Amino acid sequence: MVKYLDANLDNVFAALADPVRRKMAQSLASGERTMSELAAPFTMTLPAILKHIGVLQKCGIVITEKRGRVRYCRLDPAKLMDAQTWLEETGRFWNDKLQALNTYLESENNENQN
Amino acid sequence: MVKYLDANLDNVFAALADPVRRKMAQSLASGERTMSELAAPFTMTLPAILKHIGVLQKCGIVITEKRGRVRYCRLDPAKLMDAQTWLEETGRFWNDKLQALNTYLESENNENQN
DNA sequence: CCAATACTTTACCAAGTGGTAAAGTATTTA
Protein backbone atom coordinates (compact mmCIF):
# COMPACT_ATOMS: atom_id res chain seq x y z
CA MET A 1 0.00 0.00 0.00
CA VAL A 2 1.19 3.47 -0.85
CA LYS A 3 1.45 5.93 2.04
CA TYR A 4 -0.22 9.15 0.94
CA LEU A 5 0.95 12.52 2.16
CA ASP A 6 -2.62 13.08 3.22
CA ALA A 7 -2.32 16.56 4.65
CA ASN A 8 -0.97 17.87 1.38
CA LEU A 9 -3.52 16.02 -0.71
CA ASP A 10 -6.07 18.15 1.15
CA ASN A 11 -4.38 21.25 -0.17
CA VAL A 12 -3.80 19.97 -3.69
CA PHE A 13 -7.42 18.91 -4.17
CA ALA A 14 -8.68 22.11 -2.54
CA ALA A 15 -6.47 24.17 -4.84
CA LEU A 16 -7.89 22.42 -7.90
CA ALA A 17 -11.49 22.84 -6.71
CA ASP A 18 -11.59 26.37 -8.15
CA PRO A 19 -12.02 27.05 -11.88
CA VAL A 20 -9.77 30.12 -11.76
CA ARG A 21 -6.91 28.08 -10.32
CA ARG A 22 -7.49 25.20 -12.74
CA LYS A 23 -7.34 27.63 -15.67
CA MET A 24 -4.11 29.06 -14.26
CA ALA A 25 -2.65 25.56 -13.95
CA GLN A 26 -3.72 24.77 -17.51
CA SER A 27 -2.10 27.98 -18.69
CA LEU A 28 1.11 27.00 -16.89
CA ALA A 29 0.90 23.52 -18.41
CA SER A 30 2.45 24.88 -21.60
CA GLY A 31 5.18 26.92 -19.95
CA GLU A 32 6.23 29.73 -17.61
CA ARG A 33 3.98 32.78 -17.10
CA THR A 34 4.23 36.06 -15.21
CA MET A 35 1.62 37.07 -12.63
CA SER A 36 0.16 39.64 -15.05
CA GLU A 37 -0.06 37.06 -17.81
CA LEU A 38 -1.88 34.67 -15.47
CA ALA A 39 -4.18 37.51 -14.39
CA ALA A 40 -4.99 38.72 -17.93
CA PRO A 41 -7.90 36.30 -18.72
CA PHE A 42 -9.75 37.28 -15.53
CA THR A 43 -11.66 40.39 -14.49
CA MET A 44 -10.84 40.23 -10.77
CA THR A 45 -8.39 42.49 -9.00
CA LEU A 46 -4.70 41.69 -8.62
CA PRO A 47 -4.88 40.92 -4.88
CA ALA A 48 -7.45 38.25 -5.65
CA ILE A 49 -5.17 36.80 -8.35
CA LEU A 50 -2.28 36.89 -5.89
CA LYS A 51 -4.33 34.88 -3.40
CA HIS A 52 -5.13 32.24 -6.01
CA ILE A 53 -1.47 31.94 -6.99
CA GLY A 54 -0.66 31.76 -3.28
CA VAL A 55 -2.97 28.75 -2.88
CA LEU A 56 -1.35 26.98 -5.84
CA GLN A 57 2.07 27.81 -4.47
CA LYS A 58 1.38 26.75 -0.88
CA CYS A 59 0.40 23.24 -1.90
CA GLY A 60 3.39 22.96 -4.22
CA ILE A 61 1.56 22.80 -7.56
CA VAL A 62 3.19 26.04 -8.63
CA ILE A 63 6.70 27.36 -8.05
CA THR A 64 7.36 31.09 -8.35
CA GLU A 65 10.50 33.15 -8.64
CA LYS A 66 10.90 36.91 -8.72
CA ARG A 67 13.27 38.39 -11.26
CA GLY A 68 13.42 42.18 -11.02
CA ARG A 69 9.90 43.45 -10.49
CA VAL A 70 8.32 40.48 -12.28
CA ARG A 71 7.21 37.24 -10.64
CA TYR A 72 7.45 34.18 -12.87
CA CYS A 73 5.35 31.08 -12.19
CA ARG A 74 5.73 27.50 -13.37
CA LEU A 75 4.05 24.16 -12.72
CA ASP A 76 5.46 21.39 -10.52
CA PRO A 77 3.79 18.27 -11.93
CA ALA A 78 4.87 16.06 -9.01
CA LYS A 79 1.98 17.30 -6.85
CA LEU A 80 -0.52 16.74 -9.64
CA MET A 81 0.89 13.21 -9.85
CA ASP A 82 0.16 12.66 -6.14
CA ALA A 83 -3.49 13.48 -6.72
CA GLN A 84 -3.58 11.38 -9.87
CA THR A 85 -2.10 8.41 -8.03
CA TRP A 86 -4.73 8.66 -5.29
CA LEU A 87 -7.51 8.72 -7.88
CA GLU A 88 -6.04 5.76 -9.74
CA GLU A 89 -5.71 3.65 -6.61
CA THR A 90 -9.16 4.51 -5.34
CA GLY A 91 -10.85 4.00 -8.69
CA ARG A 92 -8.98 0.82 -9.62
CA PHE A 93 -11.35 -1.71 -8.05
CA TRP A 94 -14.34 -0.23 -9.80
CA ASN A 95 -12.55 0.43 -13.04
CA ASP A 96 -11.53 -3.21 -13.11
CA LYS A 97 -15.16 -4.20 -12.63
CA LEU A 98 -16.30 -1.87 -15.41
CA GLN A 99 -13.52 -3.16 -17.63
CA ALA A 100 -14.65 -6.72 -17.01
CA LEU A 101 -18.25 -5.80 -17.76
CA ASN A 102 -17.18 -4.00 -20.91
CA THR A 103 -15.16 -6.98 -22.11
CA TYR A 104 -18.11 -9.22 -21.39
CA LEU A 105 -20.53 -6.99 -23.29
CA GLU A 106 -18.19 -6.80 -26.26
CA SER A 107 -17.80 -10.56 -26.42
CA GLU A 108 -21.58 -10.94 -26.25
CA ASN A 109 -21.91 -8.39 -29.03
CA ASN A 110 -19.45 -10.30 -31.21
CA GLU A 111 -21.36 -13.52 -30.65
CA ASN A 112 -24.57 -11.84 -31.80
CA GLN A 113 -22.88 -10.68 -34.99
CA ASN A 114 -21.92 -14.28 -35.89
CA MET B 1 -9.04 19.20 -26.82
CA VAL B 2 -11.35 17.58 -24.29
CA LYS B 3 -14.24 19.72 -23.01
CA TYR B 4 -14.28 19.37 -19.22
CA LEU B 5 -17.54 19.59 -17.31
CA ASP B 6 -15.88 22.33 -15.35
CA ALA B 7 -18.66 23.10 -12.88
CA ASN B 8 -18.70 19.53 -11.67
CA LEU B 9 -14.92 19.25 -11.49
CA ASP B 10 -15.20 22.04 -8.90
CA ASN B 11 -17.40 19.80 -6.81
CA VAL B 12 -15.40 16.61 -7.34
CA PHE B 13 -12.09 18.21 -6.35
CA ALA B 14 -13.71 20.04 -3.42
CA ALA B 15 -15.23 16.76 -2.24
CA LEU B 16 -11.83 15.08 -2.30
CA ALA B 17 -10.15 17.96 -0.46
CA ASP B 18 -11.25 16.54 2.89
CA PRO B 19 -9.50 13.58 4.55
CA VAL B 20 -12.77 12.25 6.00
CA ARG B 21 -14.35 12.11 2.56
CA ARG B 22 -11.24 10.60 0.96
CA LYS B 23 -11.22 7.86 3.60
CA MET B 24 -14.89 7.20 2.91
CA ALA B 25 -14.17 6.97 -0.81
CA GLN B 26 -11.31 4.58 -0.12
CA SER B 27 -13.56 2.49 2.06
CA LEU B 28 -16.13 2.36 -0.75
CA ALA B 29 -13.39 1.44 -3.21
CA SER B 30 -13.65 -2.17 -2.07
CA GLY B 31 -17.43 -2.39 -2.08
CA GLU B 32 -20.79 -1.18 -0.79
CA ARG B 33 -21.11 0.22 2.75
CA THR B 34 -23.98 1.42 4.95
CA MET B 35 -23.95 4.89 6.49
CA SER B 36 -23.15 3.45 9.91
CA GLU B 37 -20.28 1.44 8.48
CA LEU B 38 -18.89 4.56 6.84
CA ALA B 39 -19.32 6.48 10.09
CA ALA B 40 -17.69 3.84 12.33
CA PRO B 41 -14.03 4.91 11.90
CA PHE B 42 -14.81 8.51 12.89
CA THR B 43 -15.67 10.18 16.18
CA MET B 44 -17.95 12.87 14.79
CA THR B 45 -21.75 12.88 15.07
CA LEU B 46 -24.04 11.29 12.51
CA PRO B 47 -25.33 14.59 11.08
CA ALA B 48 -21.71 15.51 10.29
CA ILE B 49 -21.20 12.14 8.57
CA LEU B 50 -24.43 12.68 6.66
CA LYS B 51 -23.13 16.03 5.40
CA HIS B 52 -19.91 14.45 4.17
CA ILE B 53 -21.79 11.70 2.36
CA GLY B 54 -24.06 14.41 0.96
CA VAL B 55 -21.06 16.20 -0.54
CA LEU B 56 -19.78 12.98 -2.13
CA GLN B 57 -23.27 12.26 -3.43
CA LYS B 58 -23.97 15.72 -4.82
CA CYS B 59 -20.90 15.65 -7.04
CA GLY B 60 -21.68 12.13 -8.19
CA ILE B 61 -18.71 10.30 -6.67
CA VAL B 62 -21.06 8.28 -4.49
CA ILE B 63 -24.47 6.81 -5.24
CA THR B 64 -26.79 5.91 -2.35
CA GLU B 65 -29.91 3.85 -2.09
CA LYS B 66 -32.17 3.28 0.89
CA ARG B 67 -33.37 -0.25 1.58
CA GLY B 68 -35.61 -0.40 4.62
CA ARG B 69 -34.12 1.82 7.29
CA VAL B 70 -30.57 1.37 5.99
CA ARG B 71 -28.86 3.59 3.42
CA TYR B 72 -26.31 1.81 1.26
CA CYS B 73 -23.53 3.75 -0.47
CA ARG B 74 -21.30 2.84 -3.39
CA LEU B 75 -18.67 4.53 -5.52
CA ASP B 76 -19.21 5.83 -9.05
CA PRO B 77 -15.71 5.74 -10.52
CA ALA B 78 -16.70 7.79 -13.59
CA LYS B 79 -16.42 11.06 -11.65
CA LEU B 80 -13.03 10.09 -10.28
CA MET B 81 -12.02 9.44 -13.87
CA ASP B 82 -13.03 12.99 -14.85
CA ALA B 83 -10.65 14.39 -12.26
CA GLN B 84 -7.94 11.93 -13.23
CA THR B 85 -8.27 12.92 -16.88
CA TRP B 86 -7.93 16.58 -16.04
CA LEU B 87 -4.77 15.90 -14.05
CA GLU B 88 -3.29 13.76 -16.81
CA GLU B 89 -3.93 16.38 -19.47
CA THR B 90 -2.62 19.24 -17.39
CA GLY B 91 0.46 17.37 -16.21
CA ARG B 92 1.31 15.82 -19.57
CA PHE B 93 3.55 18.60 -20.93
CA TRP B 94 5.70 18.60 -17.82
CA ASN B 95 5.65 14.86 -17.36
CA ASP B 96 6.96 14.52 -20.90
CA LYS B 97 9.77 16.95 -20.06
CA LEU B 98 10.65 15.04 -16.90
CA GLN B 99 10.50 11.79 -18.84
CA ALA B 100 12.90 13.18 -21.41
CA LEU B 101 15.25 14.41 -18.70
CA ASN B 102 15.07 11.06 -16.99
CA THR B 103 15.86 9.19 -20.18
CA TYR B 104 18.77 11.56 -20.82
CA LEU B 105 20.18 11.08 -17.32
CA GLU B 106 19.86 7.31 -17.60
CA SER B 107 21.69 7.24 -20.91
CA GLU B 108 24.45 9.41 -19.43
CA ASN B 109 24.65 7.07 -16.48
CA ASN B 110 25.00 4.07 -18.78
CA GLU B 111 27.81 5.78 -20.66
CA ASN B 112 29.68 6.39 -17.41
CA GLN B 113 29.38 2.75 -16.49
CA ASN B 114 31.13 1.70 -19.74
C1' DC C 1 -47.64 -2.36 19.73
C1' DC C 2 -43.60 -0.82 22.12
C1' DA C 3 -38.78 -0.26 22.04
C1' DA C 4 -34.65 -0.20 19.64
C1' DT C 5 -32.26 0.93 15.39
C1' DA C 6 -30.82 3.76 11.63
C1' DC C 7 -30.91 7.52 9.93
C1' DT C 8 -32.75 12.71 9.11
C1' DT C 9 -34.00 17.47 9.99
C1' DT C 10 -33.51 21.78 12.18
C1' DA C 11 -31.16 25.46 14.30
C1' DC C 12 -27.08 27.22 15.44
C1' DC C 13 -21.97 28.59 15.67
C1' DA C 14 -16.80 29.38 14.74
C1' DA C 15 -13.51 29.45 11.32
C1' DG C 16 -12.13 29.64 6.58
C1' DT C 17 -12.66 31.35 1.61
C1' DG C 18 -12.99 34.58 -2.16
C1' DG C 19 -13.62 38.82 -3.16
C1' DT C 20 -13.00 44.23 -2.70
C1' DA C 21 -10.68 49.07 -2.12
C1' DA C 22 -6.89 51.71 -0.92
C1' DA C 23 -2.36 52.44 0.06
C1' DG C 24 2.58 50.77 -0.10
C1' DT C 25 7.09 48.84 -2.08
C1' DA C 26 10.52 47.80 -5.36
C1' DT C 27 12.25 48.06 -10.27
C1' DT C 28 12.68 49.73 -14.62
C1' DT C 29 12.26 53.52 -18.15
C1' DA C 30 12.54 58.21 -19.95
Place this chain on the structure above:
DNA sequence: TAAATACTTTACCACTTGGTAAAGTATTGG
Protein backbone atom coordinates in the same frame (compact mmCIF):
# COMPACT_ATOMS: atom_id res chain seq x y z
C1' DT D 1 15.30 61.61 -10.51
C1' DA D 2 10.43 61.47 -11.63
C1' DA D 3 6.94 58.57 -13.54
C1' DA D 4 5.31 54.24 -14.86
C1' DT D 5 5.14 49.31 -14.06
C1' DA D 6 4.47 45.15 -11.49
C1' DC D 7 3.35 43.48 -7.88
C1' DT D 8 2.25 43.41 -2.41
C1' DT D 9 0.13 44.46 1.99
C1' DT D 10 -3.62 45.71 4.88
C1' DA D 11 -8.21 45.98 6.33
C1' DC D 12 -12.54 44.65 5.57
C1' DC D 13 -16.91 42.02 4.24
C1' DA D 14 -20.38 38.39 2.66
C1' DC D 15 -20.82 33.65 2.15
C1' DT D 16 -19.59 28.80 2.69
C1' DT D 17 -17.91 24.86 5.39
C1' DG D 18 -17.57 21.61 9.10
C1' DG D 19 -19.00 20.82 13.16
C1' DT D 20 -22.52 20.52 17.29
C1' DA D 21 -27.03 19.44 20.09
C1' DA D 22 -31.63 18.23 20.17
C1' DA D 23 -35.62 16.59 18.38
C1' DG D 24 -38.05 13.95 14.62
C1' DT D 25 -39.19 10.02 11.25
C1' DA D 26 -39.40 5.49 9.46
C1' DT D 27 -38.32 0.38 9.93
C1' DT D 28 -37.52 -3.57 12.18
C1' DG D 29 -37.36 -7.06 16.36
C1' DG D 30 -39.50 -9.02 20.60
